[in-house]
Amino acid sequence: MMKFLFYTLKHSDYHRVSLTLNQTLLLRYCSCNMTAYCKIGGLFIYILFFLVQHGIGEECTQIKKHGQYSCEGRNLTYIPTSLPSSVKILDFSFNFLPTLKRSVFPQLNDLQHLDLTRCHIHHIADDAFLNMKNLTTLILTGNPVSYFGPDSLNVLHKLHRLVLMDSGLYSLNIRFNNLTKLQELNIGTNNIQSMALPPFMIHFEDFNLLDLHANNISILKVSDTNILQQMKGNLTLILSRNPILHIEPGAFQNMYLRELNIRNAFASLDAQRDGLKALSGLNVGKLVIGNYIENFMLKTSDGDLNGLCLINFEEIDSLCAGWSASELQCIVNATKISIERGNVRAIENVPFQGVKELRIVANIPVSLELSHLETLETLVAIQTNYIYIVGISDMPRLQHIDLSQNRVHITDCCENYFKRMPNIRSLNLSNNGNIYLSNNPFSGLSSLEVLDFHQTTLKGLATKFELFKKLQNLKYLDISYTDFTFWSTVSFGSLNRLKVLKMAGNHFQEDALSYLFENLTSVEYIDISNCEIDSIAWRTFKDLPRLQQLLLNQNRLMVLDFVTHPNLKDLRLLEVHTNNIASIPLNILQNLPKNLTVLDLSFNPIDCSCSQINFILWITSHQQIFPKKNNILCKSQSLGSRHKTIDFDVESCERIRRFTIVTSICAVVLLVLASFLAYRFQFYLRYGYILLKGYRTSRQQEWSYDAFVIYSSKDECWVMDELVENLENGIPPIHLCLHVRDFEAGKAITSNIIDEGIMGSRKIIVVVSKHFTDSSWCRFEFEVAQSWLVTQGNPNIIIIILEDVEEEKTKKVFGLHKHLKKNTYLKWSSNPINNTRFWIRLRKAVIT
Incomplete structure (x- = not known):
């Protein structure tokens, strides 16, 4: 509890602190026992009174523009000073204001409507309403007011409506004589025992409503109605739910009331029978009688309502009352008759004289056969189970017929049931059973x-291809959920004045929808929801230039291209919720009707991927046209994780787009660079490819030569005259591979180098000269040979220095300079003695 109080204290407003009272209460409480418990309890009481004085609720909120504020149920104990002085309507109900005085209210000169329902008001001071003299409505319902200041209400000179319901009143002993502009006084649900009004109310010229319902009025005397007799306004008197036992005859003699409500106002059936008779001489515009459903009383005998014959009324509204044939005679002169939840089995023999409107609602099973009611304009018989319609005929002024919600079954409708009534303008047969249409x-x-x-x-609609042909004046047609299947032969083309067409919940065969709306040039509203439509042809709405509202909900549509038809330029509302629309192309969005202000795309499986970013951005930027924008959800595999389309992270798509662009640029740059490098180093790439190819097949070949000679063609004379002569003609002979002699004709040079030269020979002899270092082929052959032999792990390269070569030139050949530094090589000399040693060493190197 202490935790709760500290929490509420934290959220309270600290206006108008009265520390003296709180401190006094605290000291008195703690003077009894200065213990720790007493201190805690004293603190509790201190906080409690602090909160009571200053409220623990939130401030008021503006619920509408033009000065309407609500402080309902905020646990406030004061009128917040944050309210603007221009407030006109203030709902302060269900708060805590035990005492009303001037200091409670700030200056609210513009306030017109004040609701203080159930604010625990006990005391109303004389100056309570001085800061709001322009009030026209004051509601004090549910407050146990024990004291009204003598002039507390009299300052409200402009008050029109005063509500004191459930305020514990026992009489009207309240001074409000200055409220001369009062129009309505509601003092229902109190303990008032007399309906006598104060004499000063004679001067209330605009007074028109006195509500005394649910009080304790048991006797109505002539003296109680004297003031009412003298008031000349069109007064409504509500006496319902009072335990009336007796009405003194003459109490309402020659009185005129606009409306008298005596529903459930009598203590017994006998009191009702006598009370209705005592109302003799009353003239009333509308008489409300009967019983509420929870207090429904069964008739015990005929004649309980015969007293109605002594009352002059124009309109009667009856609820839960039984009617005999004789009692119905008492209402034949009424112009408007409403019988709800009554007991009327047949009304065909009632000689109604001037009835214009007849309403029978939720009656027991009734036989409806009416004719020759020349004044009847409106007939309503609804919510009556198993009504039996015999026929309605010969009523020339009848314009409106409502026979809905009756479970009625009709055969050969409708010409045989509504005869000789040329002025019928509306016919409602909705929510019934089966209706079989006749030929015409x-x-x-x-x-x-x-x-x-x-x-x-x-039933039978499919064969009546032109059943609507004669309804040239029809403006509204609703055949929704009639279990009908439309074929291409059915058309509404003759209904050239039709404005509203509702046909939801039906079916269409083949291309029937494409031809159904031909020539309906006046139609403004079409509803074809829940018809299992998966596509709509472009031409479907070509004859509907005035169409403003189109409902296509709960179908299977995936595209909306038909909406861009030029003849739909006036379309303002399009509902396509619960379809299969994943996206709408940008060209469709850009060509939607210019007047479209409402588009319902809720509960469609919207594709929230970056490929639909234009569609999602369009939804986000046009949120004002989506009435259910929070129900436009992204398609998801998991039903429990669907997200709002308007919450889609558009920035993530932008990041992905930028990443894609950068990646693409990088890929292009890399491709260009790779192409350039491939072109620049194509020789080495080819060399690597050949080397790899040779490695894979090396172990499967046998040597064809003892040595492959790598030399420049400019050194060919030395090779042929010296090298070949000494090695191949010596003993034992050494078989050399020379490109000029041993390479296979027609084969690529590089392949010959690998297959015949390097891979087909045990050793490799490299003849180094100045011409060698300048030859690209020589350099290539040496590099391939060197790389190949490295992979083999055998030092099979024999270097012959044919002539001195500058060190810089040897560095031009990859690996040659390094090889010469680390390996022994042979050097040719023109000295014969040295050459003899040269050939011996060379032959030995080749053979071993």
Whole structure:
């Protein structure tokens, strides 16, 4: 508890602190026992009174522009000073204001409506409302007010409506004589025992409503109604839910009331019977009688409502009342009759004289056969199970018929049931059973403007290709969920005045939808939701230039290209929620109707991938046209992890796009660089390829030569005259591989070097000269040979220095300079003695 109080203290407002009272209470509490417990308890009481004085709730919030604020249920104990002085409507209900005085309210000169429902008000001081003299509505419902200051209400000269419901009042002994502009006084749900009004209310010229419902009024005397008799306004008097036992005859004699509500106002059926008779001479515009459903009383005998014959009324509204044939005679002069949850089995023999509107709602099973009611304009018989419609005929002024929600089954509808009634403008047969259409169902109903069959199974519609042909004036047609399948032969083309067409929950065969709306040039609203439509042809809406609202919800659509048709330029609302739309191409979005202000894409499997970034950006930038933007969800494999499209991370796509661009540029640069390097070092690449190829096949070949000679063609004379002569003609003879002699004709030079030269020979003899270092082929052959022999692990290269070569030139050949530094080589000399030793050493090097 202490934790809670400290928490609420933290969130409270600290205006108008009264430390003296709190300190006094704390000292008195702790004077009894200065123990630790007493100190904790004293602190508890201190905080409690602090919170009571200063409130523990949040401030008020503006709920509408133009000065409407709500502080409902904030646990406030004061009117927040943060409220602007321009506030006009203030809901301060369900707070804590035990005492109303001027200091409670800031100056609110513009305040017109104040609701203080259930604020625990006990005391209202004289100056309570001085800071809000322009009030027109004051609601004090549910406050146990024990004291009203003598002039507390009298300062409200402009008050029109005063509500003191459930305030514990026992009488109207309250001074409000200055409220001469008062129009409504609601003092229901109190303990008032008399409906007598104060004499000063005679001067309330605009007074028009007195609500005394749910009080304790048991007797109505003539003296109680004297003031009402003298008030000349069109007064509404509500006496419902009072335990009336007796009404003194003459109490309402020659009185006129706009409305009298005596529903459930009598303590018994006997009191009701006598009370209705005591209302003799009353003139009332609307009489509300009957019983609420929870207190429904069964009739015990006929005649309980015969007293109605003594009352002059224009309109009667009956709830849960039983009617006998004789009692119905008492209402024949009424112009508007409403019987709800009643007991009327048949009304065909009731001689209604001037009835204009007849409503029968939730009645027990009734036989409906009406004719020759020449004044009837509206007939409503709804929510009546198993109504039996015999026929309705010969009522020339009848314009509106509502027979919905009756589970009715009709055969040969509708010409046989509605005869000789040329002025019928609306016919509602919705929410019924099966209705079988006749061959010419709407003959004689050419004035129909509204026709409603929704949620009623229509039979025979498929064969009536021109059943609507005669309804030239029809403006509203609802055949939704009628279990009908449309074929291409069905058309609404003759309904050239039709504005609203609802046909949701039906089916279309083949291309029927493409031809269904031909010539409907006046249609403004079409609903074809839940029809399992997976595609719509471009030409479907070509004849609908005035179409403003199109509903295609709960279908299987994947594309919306048809919306860009030029004839849909006036389209303002498009609903396609719960379809299969994953994305809309940019060219479609750019060509949507210019007047489109509402687009419902909710509950579609939107593709939230970077490939649809244009579509997602369009949704984000046009959120104002999406009424359910939080229900536009991204497609996901997991049902529990779907995200809002408007929350999609567009920046991640931008990062991916930038990364892709950079990667692509890098790839192109690398490709160009690789191409350049390949071209620049094509020789070495080819060399590497040949080397690899040779390595893979080396172990599968046998040597064909003892040595492969690498030399420059400019040194060919020495090679042929000296090298070949001494090695091949010596003993034993050494078989040399020479490119000029032993390479296979037609074969690539590089392949010959590898296959015949390097791989086909045990040793490699390199003749180094100035010409050798200048030859690219010589350099290539040496590098390949060197790399090859390194992989083999055998020192099989024999170097012959044919002539002195500058060190710089030897460095031009990759690995030659290093090889000469680390390995023994032979040097040719023109001295014969030295040459003899040369040949011996060379032959030995080749053979071993």
